[in-house]
Amino acid sequence: MHRSASVQRLLIYGLGGPIIALNLWLLYLLFRLFLHPITIVSIAAILAFLLNYPVKFFERVTLTRPRAVIIVLLVTLTLLVILGVTLVPMVIDQTIQLLNKIPDWLATSQANLEHIEALAQKRRLPLDLRVVSNQINANIQSLVQQLASAAVGFAGTVLSGVLDVILVVVLAFYMLLYGDRVWSGIFSLLPPYIRFPLSTSLRLNFHYFFLSQILLALFMVVSLTPVFLILKVPFALLFAILIGISQLIPFIGATLGIGLVTFLILLQNWWLATQVAVAAIIIQQIKDNLLGPKLLGDFIGVNPIWIFVAILMGFEIAGLLGTLVAVPIAGTIKGTFDAIKSGKEANNVT
Missing domain, CATH: 1.20.1440 (de novo design (two linked rop proteins))
Structure with a gap:
């Protein structure tokens, strides 16, 4: 009797493992298939989770929840617009300048390596940096090509990012209003x-x-x-x-x-x-x-x-x-x- 119970337990574990692994693999495939909408919903949920604290604060000041949500979202959007007008253009400008400077910096580093190698040769030190120098030169050419191709798709990336931000804000708004019902329904299961x-x-x-x-x-x-x-x-x-x-x-x-x-x-x-x-x-x-x-x-x-x-x-x-x-x-x-x-x-x- 004891032996049959042990065999039954081994069969359960032996069959259960592959079934669990198969289910996890299927969930992974579904997740990868719907990665973009899941990402949008997840970011909106995190934003709503963080904004829920100021919403609760305004609710304590005898405001209804819809009014508190609207006030918090308007303040948040105002701050985002201020950052978008002041900080974001500076960051974008510095990013573009940095991308333009990187090839020159790589060329400078290559010249520095050649200078170090020349000093080592004068002092008869066994130092050969030609492999590193050739790799830097190859990286320069590859980087210039990547920057040229990235500049072509920059406008489309910005437009897609703006649309994603709008979707996140709209979803966060509805989550702040009706999220408690959704979470209560999920947890009640x-x-x-x-x-x-x-x-x-x-x-x-x-x-x-x-x-x-x-x-x-x-x-x-x-x-x-x-x-x-x-x-x-x-x-x-x-x-x-x-x-x-x-x-x-x-x-x-x-x-x-x-x-x-x-x-x-x-x-x-x-x-x-x-x-x-x-x-x-x-x-x-x-x-x-x-x-x-x-x-x-x-x-x-x-x-x-x-x-x-x-x-x-x-x-x-x-x-x-x-x-x-x-x-x-x-x-x-x-x-x-x-x-x-x-x-x-x-x-x-x-």
Whole structure:
């Protein structure tokens, strides 16, 4: 009897694994097929989630929810228009200038390598940088071709981006008005022992994560911009914003952004690149050791190894959007399972 139960259990596990893997694969294919609309809906949901806090504030001031939603959206659109008129043109202008300068910077780095190789030969040092020099030359030609082709599709990309922004704002508006009904309907399909811990964990993880990441990104931009201006870094505003945006990618984003900016400046001036790297790392340490723990706390509680695995899987499945939501989703899953486990243990004790 015991042997037959063991065989039955092995059959269940053996057949269940491939079935689960097949279902996950089908879900992945469906996700990739509808990636663009899913991305639009996800961004709108995140925006509505963040805007729901000021909406609740206005509701406490005896305003009805529709009026509070309209006020918050009008203020948000006003801020976006102000940024679009002031900051965005500056960033676009610096981006275009940077793209035009990169080939010259690569040529300068190639000349510097040739100079270093000549000095090494005079001192009879076994240093051969011809492979690196040829690779840089090939990168220059490839980059010029890519910039020329990218300029052709720039207008279409901008138009598509504007339409996506309009869709996101409209969806966020309706989510703020009717999102509670939708979420209540979805969660009502789940049994109570899953519904309550899942909804609580989802709300807390996304709340703390996105608010903290946005505040930390703003801190990096505001702190690095004057430092870069003092150091006379070319494209100071663009590089500061690049590092700040990369901060939205959890744990590794700021490091990747600092590394990219340092590399771009290194093509032109190695001493300036060293100063930029040191200044950015100091500010990053302040952010990670002083501000980060206070804003983030231990709300996730996921092992760092699993966090990196979640980020890699999120990027593979949904690109940049996947990296942004991978950590709060991982925290939500862990928080839900912990709550269910603790509830079962409490019931067993009683």
